[in-house]
Amino acid sequence: MKAFAIWLAIVAVVFGGYALITTMLRETNQVFVFVDSSVQMEPVWRNVHRELDGIDDRDHTEFALAHGQSFSGSELVHSWQPALTLPNDVRPFAGCSFEAVSFAEAEDADERILITTTGNECAEQVTALTDWTIIELTP
Numbered sequence: 001m002k003a004f005a006i007w008l009a010i011v012a013v014v015f016g017g018y019a020l021i022t023t024m025l026r027e028t029n030q031v032f033v034f035v036d037s038s039v040q041m042e043p044v045w046r047n048v049h050r051e052l053d054g055i056d057d058r059d060h061t062e063f064a065l066a067h068g069q070s071f072s073g074s075e076l077v078h079s080w081q082p083a084l085t086l087p088n089d090v091r092p093f094a095g096c097s098f099e100a101v102s103f104a105e106a107e108d109a110d111e112r113i114l115i116t117t118t119g120n121e122c123a124e125q126v127t128a129l130t131d132w133t134i135i136e137l138t139p
Contacts, residue, residue: 028060032109033084035067036116038096044117044137045092051115051135052084064105079105096122098129 033055035041035048056063062080067090077086098114106112113133116126126134 028062029058029110030062030064030080030105030108031055031058031111031113032064032103032106033066033113033115034106035065035086035090036096036098036114036122037067037090037092038094038122039092040096040119040121041092041117041137043139047137048115049086051137052086055113056082056084064103064109066103066105076103076105096125098122098125 033052035052041048052065062082063084064079064081065077065084065086066075067077067086068075077090096116111133112131113135114126114129115135115137116122118136118138
C-alpha cells in the first residue's frame with residue numbers, strides 16, 4: 001500500500017508540473033470588442049454588460065474595447081487589458097454604419113467581436129463583415 005501511495009504522489013506531481021508549465025507557456029490571445037452604441041441598441045442595452053462579462057471570462061486573453069455608432073466615428077474605451085470595462089455613462093444614440101475599422105487594436109487582434117442587435121439599419125453592413133464574430137442581442 002505504501003508503494004502505491006508513493007507512485008500516486010509521483011504521478012500527481014509529474015502531471016501537475018506538466019499542466020502548470022503548459023498553462024504558463026500558453027500564448028495570450030488578443031480580442032478586440034466593438035459595442036454598437038447606436039439608437040437601435042436601446043431596447044437591448046441592459047444586456048451589453050452581461051455579454052461583456054461573459055466574453056471576458058476567457059483565460060489567457062487580453063481585450064481592447066471600443067464603442068460607437070460607426071467604426072470610424074467611435075471611441076476606444078481601453079486598449080489591451082485582462083477585463084472588459086464599459087463605463088456606465090455610455091448610452092446609445094444616433095444611427096449606425098460599420099464600413100471601415102479605424103483601430104490598430106482591431107488590426108492586431110486574434111479575434112474581433114461586434115456586439116449589436118438584430119434588425120437594425122446596418123444589417124447589410126454587419127453581414128458583410130468577414131472574420132468577425134457577430135453577437136446579436138435580441139429584446
